Amino acid sequence: xxxxxxxxxxxxxxxxxxxxxxxxxxxxxxxxxxxxxxxxxxxxxxxxxxxxxxxxxxxxxxxxxxxxxxxxxxxxxxxxxxxxxxxxxxxxxxxxxxxxxxxxxxxxxxxxxxxxxxxxxxxxxxxxxxxxxxxxxxxxxxxxxxxxxxxxxxxxxxxxxxxxxxxxxxxxxxxxxxxxxxxxxxxxxxxxxxxxxxxxxxxxxxxxxxxxxxxxxxxxxxxxxxxxxxxxxxxxxxxxxxxxxxxxxxxxxxxxxxxxxxxxxxxxxxxxxxxx
Amino acid sequence: xxxxxxxxxxxxxxxxxxxxxxxxxxxxxxxxxxxxxxxxxxxxxxxxxxxxxxxxxxxxxxxxxxxxxxxxxxxxxxxxxxxxxxxxxxxxxxxxxxxxxxxxxxxxxxxxxxxxxxxxxxxxxxxxxxxxxxxxxxxxxxxxxxxxxxxxxxxxxxxxxxxxxxxxxxxxxxxxxxxxxxxxxxxxxxxxxxxxxxxxxxxxxxxxxxxxxxxxxxxxxxxxxxxxxxxxxxxxxxxxxxxxxxxxxxxxxxxxxxxxxxxxxxxxxxxxxxxxxxxxxxxxxxxxxxxxxxxxxxxxxxxxxxxxxxxxxxxxxxxxxxxxxxxxxxxxxxxxxxxxxxxxxxxxxxxxxxx
Numbered sequence: 001x002x003x004x005x006x007x008x009x010x011x012x013x014x015x016x017x018x019x020x021x022x023x024x025x026x027x028x029x030x031x032x033x034x035x036x037x038x039x040x041x042x043x044x045x046x047x048x049x050x051x052x053x054x055x056x057x058x059x060x061x062x063x064x065x066x067x068x069x070x071x072x073x074x075x076x077x078x079x080x081x082x083x084x085x086x087x088x089x090x091x092x093x094x095x096x097x098x099x100x101x102x103x104x105x106x107x108x109x110x111x112x113x114x115x116x117x118x119x120x121x122x123x124x125x126x127x128x129x130x131x132x133x134x135x136x137x138x139x140x141x142x143x144x145x146x147x148x149x150x151x152x153x154x155x156x157x158x159x160x161x162x163x164x165x166x167x168x169x170x171x172x173x174x175x176x177x178x179x180x181x182x183x184x185x186x187x188x189x190x191x192x193x194x195x196x197x198x199x200x201x202x203x204x205x206x207x208x209x210x211x212x213x214x215x216x217x218x219x220x221x222x223x224x225x226x227x228x229x230x231x232x233x234x235x236x237x238x239x240x241x242x243x244x245x246x247x248x249x250x251x252x253x254x255x256x257x258x259x260x261x262x263x264x265x266x267x268x269x270x271x272x273x274x275x276x
Numbered sequence: 277x278x279x280x281x282x283x284x285x286x287x288x289x290x291x292x293x294x295x296x297x298x299x300x301x302x303x304x305x306x307x308x309x310x311x312x313x314x315x316x317x318x319x320x321x322x323x324x325x326x327x328x329x330x331x332x333x334x335x336x337x338x339x340x341x342x343x344x345x346x347x348x349x350x351x352x353x354x355x356x357x358x359x360x361x362x363x364x365x366x367x368x369x370x371x372x373x374x375x376x377x378x379x380x381x382x383x384x385x386x387x388x389x390x391x392x393x394x395x396x397x398x399x400x401x402x403x404x405x406x407x408x409x410x411x412x413x414x415x416x417x418x419x420x421x422x423x424x425x426x427x428x429x430x431x432x433x434x435x436x437x438x439x440x441x442x443x444x445x446x447x448x449x450x451x452x453x454x455x456x457x458x459x460x461x462x463x464x465x466x467x468x469x470x471x472x473x474x475x476x477x478x479x480x481x482x483x484x485x486x487x488x489x490x491x492x493x494x495x496x497x498x499x500x501x502x503x504x505x506x507x508x509x510x511x512x513x514x515x516x517x518x519x520x521x522x523x524x525x526x527x528x529x530x531x532x533x534x535x536x537x538x539x540x541x542x543x544x545x546x547x548x549x550x551x552x553x554x555x556x557x558x559x560x561x562x563x564x565x566x567x568x569x570x571x572x573x574x575x576x577x578x579x580x581x582x583x584x585x586x587x588x589x590x591x592x593x594x595x596x597x598x599x600x601x602x603x604x605x606x607x608x609x610x611x612x613x614x615x616x617x618x619x620x621x622x623x624x625x626x627x628x629x630x631x
Contacts, residue, residue: 169333170372174386174433175360184385188376 026251029244038240053245062234064219065246068227071216073253075137075223076205079144083152083201084194086145091156092182096168106150106157113150117210128215139215140223144208148201155200159193160186195261203254224250278343278363278440278473280307280330285339286351287325287497299325300497303339307475307490312467314488315477318520322497323477327443330475331366332359343441360389365434366443369450371426373418373433379405380414383432390437404436407466424455431463435470442467444476448483460486481521485509493517515627518553518620524584526553526620527594536568537619549624558618559596561585561604567611576604587612 032038036048057065094102124143125134133139163186171181187194209225216222222230228246232238287300299322307313315323328334329349330341338351348357365386373382383404387397405411408428418426427447434442447463448456464487467474478484484491485505493500493508493516501513512518518526529537531547564570571589578584578600585596585604589612596612598604621631 164370164372166368166370166372167374169328169331170366170368170433171374171385172333173331173359173364173366175389176385180389185374189374 029247029251032240033244033248035241038244053241054249057242057246057249063231063242064222065224065227065249067219068222068224069249069253071137071219071221072206072223072225072250075140075144075221076202078137079141079148079205080198080202082141082145083148084156084198087149087152087156087197088182088187088190088194091153091160092178092186095157095160096165097178106153109150109153113147117147121210121214124211125214134215135217135221137221140205140208140212140221143211143215144201144205147208148204151204152197152201155197156190156193159190163189191264195264199257199261202257206254279309279345280305280441280473280475281342281345282306282326282330283340283342285326285329285336285341287322287329287334288337298497300329300336303497303499305492305499305502307473309344309473310471311489312464312474312476312487314484314491315475315494316481316484316488316491316520317479317494319479321494323479323494324445326494327366327445327475327477330441331364331443332357332362362441363439364441364443365437365439366445367427367430367434367447369446371418371430371450373426373429375418377417378414379410379416379418379421379429379432382418382429383410383436386433386437400436401432404432407435407469408432423451424459427451427459431466435466435472438470439472442470442472442474444474446478447476449478449480456483463487482523485521493520495520512620512629514629515551515553515622518622518629522555524556524595524597526555527559528553529592529594532590533569533592537616537621550621550630551624553620553622554594554614554618556584556595557597558614559587559594560613561596561598561602562611562613564609564611567613569612570609571612572609573604573606575606 033053034049034051036050036052037045039045040047057063090105093099094105120143128134128139167185167189168181171185176184206223207225208223209229212223212226213229216226219227224246228243228250231243231246235242282303282305285300285303286298288296288298290296303326305313315326317323325334329336332349335353335356336349336351340350340355341348343362347355348362349355374385377385380401383401384397387400392400401414402411405414408431410425410428410432413421413425413429418429421429427450430447444463448459451459460483476483476487485508488505490502490504491508492502495516500517501508503511508517509521512521519528529552531550533552534547534550537552560567569589571587571594573585574588574593575586576583577586581600583598583600583602583604585598585602587594587596587610604610619631620629622629
């Protein structure tokens with residue numbers, strides 16, 4: 001057996017193991033969601049293929065799954081858009097404008113993002129209740145924007161600092177102002193960065209549990225991770241089939257967002273800006 | 277068409293690694309309207325910084341710049357006219373084309389910013405693309421273009437709004453040799469046709485000599501000499517300029533040659549304080565013992581239209597440009613002659629030319 005072949009075998013085996021490691025829990029989730037008896041492996045019951053779990057969570061009036069999904073999508077989309085906009089503006093300022101302390105800002109943000117989320121909880125709860133925001137979208141959107149911002153900013157920083165400053169200078173001389181340069185030149189060629197910042201902020205907000213648990217009370221603002229976790233209280237025993245069916249529904253938006261934007265993330269749009 | 281006057285301009289900045297840097301020191305220049313002015317100097321000499329300050333991308337620390345007697349920037353921060361109000365256009369070394377826009381959109385960008393109406397934009401873009409032979413490429417994106425075509429688009433974007441000053445920052449250095457020579461003459465004739473005051477930054481002395489109506493040689497942030505190409509080449513003010521211009525570079529002779537080179541007693545007496553330079557084309561080869569001194573031919577290399585003879589005498593290597601008909605053999609002794617008025621003598625310590 002020659003080296004090339006051995007390399008290939010290792011590569012393929014490694015790939016399969018890694019894929020299985022990542023995807024098996026999802027497979028398990030789908031299987032359970034489609035079975036009548038979640039404990040079918042114990043041998044006392046049979047699997048019993050059924051769609052009942054899905055119909056039940058969508059039709060039962062006490063579950064509110066669609067409300068949770070709607071809340072999650074609204075909160076995550078708005079938070080991700082805000083985080084991306086703020087990150088782009090600040091990343092542009094930090095990479096292009098001269099002001100004292102501009103190197104400190106991203107470092108400080110990175111430092112803040114290392115605080116454990118739970119250390120903010122008490123103070124934040126007090127603040128949000130004073131504002132009367134508990135159980136509203138705003139109670140989640142604003143904390144999520146803050147928490148997603150460091151990551152989004154660092155993504156935008158790395159994209160912007162790779163673009164030649166001569167592009168900015170050329171546009172300045174062509175008569176454009178800074179905002180116009182950002183919107184007409186820099187952002188269009190940073191689409192891959194914008195999309196990655198948006199998607200990662202979106203995923204973070206979509207999955208966040210702690211704040212959503214603390215700051216929401218019912219289906220008016222509660223998001224899907226919390227909703228699923230609280231199924232247990234609704235039914236007394238753990239309804240695995242329902243939980244898994246709901247989880248499958250919860251994963252769909254994220255898969256859709258990524259499928260939609262992945263070609264933009266892959267695209268290198270800056271080719272041809274300078275001599276290649 | 278603008279007359280540009282630069283008055284005792286300096287630029288300092290601080291960096292963590294190098295401390296205080298004097299990028300430009302007391303620059304004084306006057307650029308005639310409609311002329312082609314070249315800023316020539318080695319990389320890092322501050323010439324691009326000067327161009328950026330003229331454009332309004334950077335601000336000076338001291339001094340002023342005037343466009344037609346009207347101040348556009350002053351070092352005390354009292355006056356700063358932003359680039360878009362200066363009516364300047366600039367072509368960058370990297371071309372800085374907007375990669376997501378077509379050639380048409382690239383050229384139209386400055387017009388769109390100034391809110392011209394659509395028909396007017398179309399007419400002007402077509403006019404510029406006609407001049408630069410870009411008509412067939414208007415729908416292409418920059419990445420589909422060759423280096424020379426990108427260069428033309430960058431020029432198109434610069435001339436389309438008919439600026440009063442055109443700034444060019446090493447625009448030809450990313451092109452290959454043949455194209456560079458072609459673009460050089462195109463650039464010059466374009467400038468003549470449009471009659472725009474042009475400032476051209478380069479480190480390439482051939483480009484500077486062939487393009488410039490006037491050249492300012494810059495080193496370490498200081499103007500060394502200003503003059504037309506012939507003055508700079510034939511009458512260099514110091515050793516740096518003499519060495520920087522000319523290809524192959526000027527030959528340097530140390531004290532041991534001074535008895536053949538100069539008959540001024542104050543120079544020959546203190547010969548250790550001086551060095552002399554003679555351009556390769558001023559050195560004539562004669563029969564052995566018939567010149568000022570003898571030298572050995574180490575190597576001959578032919579450049580087609582001329583030959584270079586690599587010579588050696590008294591532990592010094594030097595080069596002579598000879599006509600291609602000259603019959604010379606390697607490893608023979610020959611005589612060297614030259615006219616004394618073609619010898620430049622420089623003070624060793626300061627590099628200043630004294631004869």
